[in-house]
Amino acid sequence: MTILLVPGYMLDETLWDDVRAPLARFGPLAHADLRHDSTLEDMARRTLASAPSSFILVGFSMGGYVAREIVRQAPERVRALVQIATSTRPDSDAVRQGKRRVANAAPSVSFAGLSRSAIATSLHPDAAGDEALIERVRMMGVRLGAEAFRNQSMLERPGDLDLLDAIRCPTLVIAAGHDRLRGVDELQELHAGIAGSEFALIEDSGHMIPLEAPQALCDVLVAWLERLPGTGQAPPPMR
DSSP: OOEEEEOOTTOOGGGGGGGHHHHHTTSOEEEOOOSSOSSHHHHHHHHHHHSOSSEEEEEETHHHHHHHHHHHHOGGGEEEEEEESOOSSOOOHHHHHHHHHHHHSOOOSSOOOSOHHHHHHTSOGGGTTOHHHHHHHHHHHHHHHHHHHHHHHTOOOOOOGGGGGGOOSOEEEEEETTOSSSOHHHHHHHHHHSTTOEEEEEOSOOSOHHHHOHHHHHHHHHHHHTTSBTTBSOOOOOO
């Protein structure tokens, strides 16, 4: 069974490098390309156009919003859903204002990736000085380029709490204990809105769980995937 991986804001497929080998035992890995579109609907449509007929869907951060839109557009194709460090809440007014500034700015011809300070905020406080990790994240943005930055910065993330009850596939929600971008309460809210979903907390990580705590993430994912229908016992409902 293909595992379709959906990255977050200004992150590319190398986000998953440290979890690739453990996940590959369950089937081939595919990657969503979020560079070209500026709406959740278009990102989901583009992803579905190149995806296999059925797949396990894993969305990280912004990719969690995209993944839920994929489920809404093609629920019969999504065998199971994983939501990592994401939210069901709408953009704040401050975020919307920032997007308007991006829209009004001249296109950059020398985009240098996200700023060091922005990346450091996404990490565990103890990792905020990890220059190698910060550079790894920055280079993902450099590879995606200025057009992707503009498209993804303009993306509207409406709240979809009232739509979560339509998600019927097995679902796992994963939060980080030291996430300064998406608090544990946001992930618990998402978990509560999806009937039968499971919840896992990776305590010693900031927002960038696949980079900061790949082994802990693999431990949670592998144990859950082993219990999916077709790979073993199905995950029991939480409620």
